[in-house]
Amino acid sequence: KQEVTQIPAALSVPEGENLVLNCSFTDSAIYNLQWFRQDPGKGLTSLLLIQSSQREQTSGRLNASLDKSSGRSTLYIAASQPGDSATYLCAVRPWETSGSRLTFGEGTQLTVNP
């Protein structure tokens, strides 16, 4: 059974700092990995999706990397801003042809202080 772990569970940083969020998964047979952002009382907003054949994806100040063989992904946030405060979740999709379910980590709660 796939298990996804996110470290740290919570992180508080001053504005302007670069930071890294970590995600690890136990089964490397994944189709893709997705990073989401969740604001309080809201649903999930997709940030980046990395296919299993890719090493990284970038969007603005966000960069996500994937090392499938070691079961790890990182989300790098450059020059953090108070508006980045949210819970960040990673999720993996299995390689099974009929499997579309996502398995999520428990998230990292990020606070960026002005």
Add this chain to the structure above:
Amino acid sequence: GAGVSQSPRYKVAKRGQDVALRCDPISGHVSLFWYQQALGQGPEFLTYFQNEAQLDKSGLPSDRFFAERPEGSVSTLKIQRTQQEDSAVYLCASSLPGVGPQHFGDGTRLSIL
């Protein structure tokens, strides 16, 4: 609509009552998913539809949980004889067929008293 729409946003029910949660996916999205998110946890998969066919219901925690999508668009998640442990946020997501990203609604926060 522009995004996945869920209703109601909040639902309070007494233990033992039946509840129904609605999801209206993005137009044209054939895949629809339901997830359950407990407080402080990541979402956990409940069930998956492709059009009107329920292809995977292995995540439903008990036979009190039932989901349907009769016309391949709007879906309803029904919970019978609710219990306190059913209290959670229920998220719906939809996607195009294939390997594209899943788009989530804002969820229904269910509280069982």
